[in-house]
Amino acid sequence: MLRVATFNVNGIRATQKRGFTDWLDERDCDVVALQEVRCPVPMLPDGVFGQYHLSYDAGQLAGRNGVAILTREQPLDVRSWGAGALVRAPGDAHVELREEGELDALARELKAFTTEGRYLEVDLADKPLTVASLYLPKGGLPAELQADGKNGRDKPDGGAKYQRKMRFLKGFARHLTKARRTAAAQGREFLVMGDFNIAHTEHDIKNWKGNLKSEGFLPEERAWLDEILSPRTLVDVVRRLHPDEDGPYSWWSWMGQAFVKDSGWRIDYHFATPKLAKLATSGGTDRAETYEARMSDHAPVVVDYDF
Template structure:
């Protein structure tokens, strides 16, 4: 059994103060994908990733973004879009980086995001799987839906919305290329991460009032709908929880959203069909020893993949 988790930590230092190190040490995951680590290499907490091998792409925007993949065994290969990454074994106490460009041509439109700390992927040593960690831009509202005084921030004329939609358009092409490249290497593909969008009404509490909210706009839902099919990628958590609301993975820190479980499901395991069929359980760790690790929660899936013997049919 291969236990794999995805978590937007919303700052790895803050998450450690809340118990991330203990969660990593006790949860029994073979692979953990992290997003929004928001920490330069020289500021990582001591023992930040326990006894895991770490591949860490901090990005070049101070205090923002950043992704990582933690594995029990050193990855066979590491790829990013165009960035230097930290690759470190658990018994190493020094920092070093190495260039690891993706062997798939970068889709037009992603160049502006290539060093923002949004994407990294590894080939696992313990199973024929390529695992990627993605932090997709949050975005905003289109200009025609922006009303001053009804938004948290100031209207921006739709700039953040347009930036996200350009990213989605480019990443759609990149995702297809990457999935096919994994297949050529004889590997299944698993995309983990915070997509900053919810797919269906089962993925947003109070979905009716949120239909014109960023992250649940019709065009955003159409985008993920187009990415999923029985032949390309499967939403693993939804496949195991087909008719339930949630399980949600993000809740606002404001008000009683968490207590009322008024959340959003925006953190995903998107797997190639053959791998998705091996998924046995999918749970969201809402807290750890009574403490929230982040405004997101870990999404943990057990895949029935024996170590070293390949993906079962």
């Protein structure tokens, strides 16, 4: 059995204080993908990752982004888009820098994101599996849907954040195809996990009618997920396990009664190659029992694979 989790921690230092290390010990995962680690390597809390090997692209934006993958054994290979990945063994203060692959091979739309700590990919040493951790840009609204900024939302930007996200989506679709095919050529399955910042269907957001013109649930964003998912390419593993349910949601606002009322969004995913997806035996969201027990505004999404 292979237990795999993805978790947007929204700052590892804050999440550790709320019980991250205890969760990590109790869940006993084999692989954990993390997003929004938001911590320079020298400031990572001591012992926060226990006995796991750490692969980490912190990016170059102070206090923002950062993706990591925790594994039982040191991966065979580690690949990032930017200034390389930092690789550290359990209890080892030494950090090894693994250089990234040729940037010429990266989709041109993604080259503007290479220093932001948004994507990391590893080849497991003990399983024929390539695992990726993604933090996809949140984006914004197209210009025609933006208000005057007086309603407390982001100030109008002429659709700049929206256009930036759409460029990322265009390039990342090609990147996924290439990564999946590269893994297959090496006899490996492929699994990309993380915070995609898009709710796919009406089952993936509590108040879907009220969010039809909200970033993260725009028709063009949802159509992009339609394009990358199929029975022959990548499969939404948790939705396959829970085909007709609302949720299980993975993100709730810190504000108001969103968490108490379970008014959430499902935006954190396991997207797996079809053979691997069929091996998933159980999975869902580790939703905290109370608001006070939350580690992050996201919850871990954990899946067991008979792999």
